[in-house]
Structures are given as C-alpha cells and as structure tokens.
Amino acid sequence: MGKTLKKEKDGGTKDKILHAAIEEFVAYGYYGARTQKIADRAKVNKALLHYYFSSKEKIYEEALKTIFEVIMTKLGALTNEPDDPVEMMEMIIDAYAEIFQTHSQYLKLIMYEVIRGGDKLAVLFKENLLRIPMNPINGKIYLYFKKKMKEGKIRKMNIFHLLISLIVQVVPVYFAREVLGDKAKLFGISGVVLNTFVKERKLVTLEVMKNGVLKK
Amino acid sequence: MGKTLKKEKDGGTKDKILHAAIEEFVAYGYYGARTQKIADRAKVNKALLHYYFSSKEKIYEEALKTIFEVIMTKLGALTNEPDDPVEMMEMIIDAYAEIFQTHSQYLKLIMYEVIRGGDKLAVLFKENLLRIPMNPINGKIYLYFKKKMKEGKIRKMNIFHLLISLIVQVVPVYFAREVLGDKAKLFGISGVVLNTFVKERKLVTLEVMKNGVLKK
DNA sequence: ATATAGTTTAACCATTTGGTTAAATTATAC
C-alpha cells in the first residue's frame, strides 16, 4: 500500500521533512546541520527522518535533487526566441534574477555543494544533461546563440564563453546581495543603494555584452 | 618571556597548527573540521590547539586572517600603471590567476565563509578597507580606472561595475577548475581541454571588456 | 468490529566531539 490519502492530500510528512532539511542545510551546510534540528523544523520526531530517508546523507541528496528540479524547471520555461540576441540575453538574466529572488537560499546550498567538491551535483548534472538549456546537444539557449552566430549577428566565439560571460556578470551580485546584503551597512551602503546597484548590473551587463559580443 | 629561540627559528608550533587548520577547514568547512584532525595534521597533541588558540572558532578566525593577508599582499603588489587600460585589466586578471594558481584552496575557504554569511570576512574587510586596491578612497586600481575614465579612454560608468565585470568573468572559472576540475571527465572534458578553456577565458574576457567598456 | 499496514513516538545507544587538567618534559635565566 502506497501513501495514504491523508498524506497525498496535504503533501505529506516526507515533504515537510525535506523542506525543513533544505532550510537547515542552507543555514549550516551538511556537517553543521543537525538531524534533531531538522526534525524540530519539520515538527516531527527525529526517528521519522530515518523512516522516510535512510540517513542524513540521503536527506541531503534528496534536498539537492529538489533544488535542482526547481531551477531546471524555471530555466526550462525559457521558450521564446527573439530575433534580437540582446533581448535573449535579457530574458536569461531575468530568468536567473527571478530564480534567485524567489529561491535565494537555494544558490547558497548549491555553492556549498560546489565547494564540497560537487560530487552530488555532478551526478545530478550528468543524469539531467539534456534538460539543461545550455547543453550543446539539444539545449535551446545554446542552439539559439549558435544560430545567431551563423547568421552573423554575433562574433565567432565559443558559445560557452558567451554564456559564462553573460551569467557570471549578474549571478554573483544577486548571490552576494542575498548572502552578504546585511554586511553592506558596515561599509555605509544602504539597502536602497545596494538594490540600485544590482539593478544597474543588469543594464551594464547587457551594455558590455552588446558592445563586447555582437557584431557591428 | 616570549617565544623561545627554538620556536622563533622553525616558525613555531603555532604556525604548524594554523596551516594544518587551514587544510582541514578548506576540506571540511568550520563545522566539518575536527580538532583532533587538525592536531593530527600538525602532528601535535590536541590540547596544544587550546594552549595557543582559545577555541576552534579562534583557530578559524586566525586561519581566515592568514589567508586574507596572503591575498592582500599579492593584490597590493600590483603597482604598474600602463597607459593602456586593457593592459591594466590583463595585469589584474594575471594577478588573480596567480593567486588562485598558487593558493587555490584559499578561495574555497573564502567562498565557504561567504556562504556562512561572511561575518568574519566583513570584519576583516572593514579593518583593512584602505589596503584593498579597489577601495574608492585610495585604492590604486580604482583610482587608475577613474583617471582613465576622465581621460576619455573608458565609457562613463560606475567603476565598481567595470571591476566586477572584469573579475567575475575570470575568477569563477579558475575557482570551478580547481574545485570541480576532476568532475569534468564525467562530461567528456579532458584536463587539457579544460585548461585550454580557462586560458581562452582570459582572452575572451579582455576582448569583451575591450569592446564592451573602452571608448572608441 | 477486527486485522493489518503505515506512521509516529519516547527512550535509548555507541560513538564522537570540543575542551580541560595534572603531570611530565624541555627551554631558559641566573
């Protein structure tokens, strides 16, 4: 017998535990997270963690999987293909901005896992390679810029360099604002100034990429 | 009575512990690092950790301080001021590349601390603000680009945006190679290909910045 | 109403952990 109707209906204790785990891992990382704290956040007995997941490590893997799903779903929703490559770049920036606005804590856990060596992320990426819109085989975004390059609208270059240059000019700033935003006050930078700076980043990035990548 | 001659001469047990601690913190983060493991790495009795440093947290703070010093010293060594801004950008990229080549593990711990909220880094930055070459008060790099902007060689823009656009196009790739380099093989990317890609990054970055930032 | 399956809990366990201390050892000062 599978899940009871009761559990199906309200999303289940397992999901509660999983989201509580995400919160705890985001805050303290794998080693710093405490199983009792996860249970506390989920308002369940600690033994339940091991009932639904076999171990702390399993919970961590499922947590990463959940985050990965959310991000892939959002990025995969990019379907429009504007004629103007700058417009496409803007859409990509907006997609990332929206992800890190809505799920800002997720990036923390991803970066944490990267720092740990990315074993689990590598597995996820490998298993889901063809879902990543930047993959060179069937990734919509990759193929879009390849086409634009063929049309002579973009300089000849490795498309990965283009994508990296685009994304890294924006993502770290969104990330830094989220993670270090409260530290800005130490340096006399108000929240308003910081938000303005982040907004400017998008414009500067598009400008740099427009001049730096497009053919004239 | 201060340190004995013996201790002064060979750099001391305290330094041995500190460097062992850096290794352990880099590998496992603050929560994952074990004091017994630090003692093992330093080949000393665990009690000595608390003899020289009052607590694990203190060791961690000293470790970050040590890393911060190394990076500030290297960045501070940038003194040349070439007439061509692209040349200056290249020097900056090379400086970062050299830091992450020589002390690649340091960036891991810095990123780890950023993810933790950066409390300790914020204090370090605040205490050493005027030593950071990008600080707007007396930072050589900041003032250099300000001057070039005045000379009309660079478009009018927030210099921080310029510096961020420059640095983030390169640093994450050096970082990723270091941290995830061994994962590349999972995706059919050899070490040679990866290193070539990283080298190309510098060229692409300079090209993007040259076209995207300089005035024509 | 009863049997069975799934879920949940209180209590427990062995191990790990950061930190401490008295004693021993080594270095230094005189």
Add this chain to the structure above:
DNA sequence: GTATAATTTAACCAAATGGTTAAACTATAT
C-alpha cells in the same frame, strides 16, 4: 646546578550526535 617558565602530553569529561527499536497510534481493508 637549580629554579622557573613555556611547552607538551595522556587521560579524562560532559554534551552532542546520528541512528535504532519496541511500542503506541492512526489509517485502511474486509
């Protein structure tokens, strides 16, 4: 040679930790 200070160690400690289990509770099937 001796007294003192610094350094180092083995042994220890209380608390925390991930994980387990028997029993109780709830949901479902008949």
